[in-house]
Each structure stands twice: as C-alpha cells, then as structure tokens.
Amino acid sequence: MRYAPAALALSLVVAVTASAGMGAEAQPDPRAAALVAQGKSQLAAGEPAAAVDSFEAALAIDPGYTAIYLQLGEAARAQGLQGKAIRYYREALERDPKNLAALSGEGEAMLEKGAVEKAKRNLAQLQSLCGASCSESQQLALAIQSHPRQAVLTAEAVSPSPVVTQN
DSSP states (O other): OTTHHHHHHHHHHHHHHHHHHHHSOOOOOHHHHHHHHHHHHHHHTTOHHHHHHHHHHHHHHOTTOTHHHHHHHHHHHHTTOHHHHHHHHHHHHHHOTTOHHHHHHHHHHHHHHTOHHHHHHHHHHHHHHHOTTSHHHHHHHHHHHHSOOOOOOOTTTSOOOOOOOOO
C-alpha cells in the first residue's frame, strides 16, 4: 500500500507522455522522402518495377512512413496486381483508418478486380468522412460510374446444341 501513490504518479506520467507522443506527426526520414520522389518519377515514366524497388528501399529506411504504402499500391496497380495493391492500401488504412487516399485507391483496385459492390462501400465510407465534394470521393465515384457493366451469363443462356455422330 505504501507504493500505491508512487505507482499512480508514475503511471500518470507514462500515460501523458505516451499520449503526447501519439499526437505528433513524425516527419519522414529525408532519405526515404528522396527515394519516394524518385519512385514517383519512375512510376510516371512507366517503370513500375523500378518504382517498386525505390519504394521498398524507402520502406526499409522508414517503415513508419504511411505514404510509402500508398505509392506501393499505385505501383502494384500499374503492374496489374490489384490484390497486392489492396493489401498495401489496407496496411495504410491500419495505420490511419481515415486516410482518404488509401480508401479511394483500395476502392479503385477493387473495382479493377471486379468487386463493384465493395468499391461502392468504400465510396460510401469516403463520402461519410469527407462528403461528396472531396477529390477522392469524386474520383472513385467517376471510376465506378465509368466501369463497364459485364453481363451475367446463366446456364440457360448457354445451352449446347446436340450433335449426333455415327460410329
């Protein structure tokens, strides 16, 4: 019992210090930021494999830099790897659940994969966070609207015609 006040004071100090540290946005490592800029230029030049190498090198330098996951998602989408892109966007969303760019990118990757309803769910979540007028929700809404509708084939629509052959 005689240590209770000291333990309470110590836990209060730790709690205040931890909450103060969580509120501050950490600046990315300058080397990682330079690699991300290099990767962006490589991605714009149509070299997604080289861009992925730059982004992964930046991730090795600064694993806490969430923007790297967004760029890795863009590079994966450019390579046609939508499943991998969705995984990168979800990693960014785990770090920041209200990241609008990650929600939009994940929705577009789902749309490219054919999951229209899931993309619409991302759009609804975006619109609840930032409204219908923010650029991310407008971009995803336009992508959903312009997505080609694929006709669903039923078993009755494709019935084989019987062919009789003589042995």
